[in-house]
Amino acid sequence: MTAPVLRIETLDLSVGSFEWDFARKRRAEIDAHFEAARRSKPGLWNGRILLMHSHEIESACLWGSYFETDFASFMAWRDFGFVDPGINNCFALGALQGSDGGYVMGVMGGGTANAGKVYFPGGTPDLNDVVGRRVDLESSVRREVQEETGLAPDQFDIDPGWHCVPAGPLIALLKPMRARETAEQLRDRIRAHLALEADPELADVYIARGEADIHPMMPGFIQTFLRSAGR
Template sequence: MGHDAGADDVVICELEALDLRLEPGRWAFEDEYGARIARHWDAACRANPALFNGRVLMMTRCSLAGGRLEGGLVEASFAAFLAWRDWGFPDAGVVNCFGSAAILSADGALLYGEMAPHTANAGLVYPPGGSLEPCDADARGRVDMARAIARELGEETGLEAREARDEGFVAVREGPRLSVAQRLRFPMSAAGLVSRIGEHLDAEAEPELARIVSVAALTADEAGRMPAYARLLASALAI
């Protein structure tokens, strides 16, 4: 039932406009496979007790064309998302749309994070960011991607998006994954950013990131742990 991304599934484009909306209704996949999802979640928690079954937004309607992204999202459990991911994306009509912070230094480096061992993506290397959540939607249901990215950036790195120059959004769609990356150019060197983020990680009891790294300085092993969308994003940013 899975879906593997091929060449025709990859889209990379500059975004000039985003219109994302939280819509009423439930995710049919979660309702149909509720009991199986619960069993999968129990097994996942036995393997990693640090997992938390929060609420996320899944994109059930997506249009990406002409520099414009439009989409409708519904609320779902993280357990359902994890099952969908681990089972090979069986609901092909749904897209995992998430925000990514493309941290750019004053001296031209792109920084990615290595996920900590207690996370669901332990060891993977990609931009700080994460799933959209219900709190990212306003009272009218409009989902604010920039706010979501700023939230994740602060939680994971201690950086504030307002410190950086906003250089626009880039969309990277790779099969069922859609990363909306915001270029954030900080007025600090790569070494200064790595040091500052490292201090934040050291102060956290359970940081989401094990460390922050410059993409240009990755070892072959570290580069091999980048998801496809993260490699595509780095290529699009000419890093």
């Protein structure tokens, strides 16, 4: 069954202590897996990220509790087949849309953990997104969009809510961001920004206007979003 696209108006997200048995009990496997990945992608960094261990969606509000872990454990959890069903990767992406309706996405660079994948800028939250004990995905997505594309948030009309696509262990939160320029103009500006970077996270830019433009390298939640947006 295709995952629904839910409208979320409010986020209530916190971070606290949580002992993740997977990361503790399978430490040797996790470390070996990450070192093997780094041999082909030396730029991978085992930084600290946030995953979610409990959540609830009710009355257009997403409540959730995050915990801190390392990127190596996250990568192994993902690559081993999301082996702990009680854990979710709840992340925010900027759903960039041109004034002509076209959606603008990035093609992930070869040195990243998601090389070749096509989706909106953003990603798994980290410690930079924590304010007190709260997780601020609103600020996170604005920062990530600017870092990856060079486009400043004030160049968009930004919706206060979110489109949420729950897809098994993944919970994608898409922030509607509509530009005053066409999708092609945004693409050209992003490509110009990437050309100036020594090691850009994105390899290229892809435009999709609906279901007909679904790319095989798009994750399922992006495909679901595009199908819903065309209705």
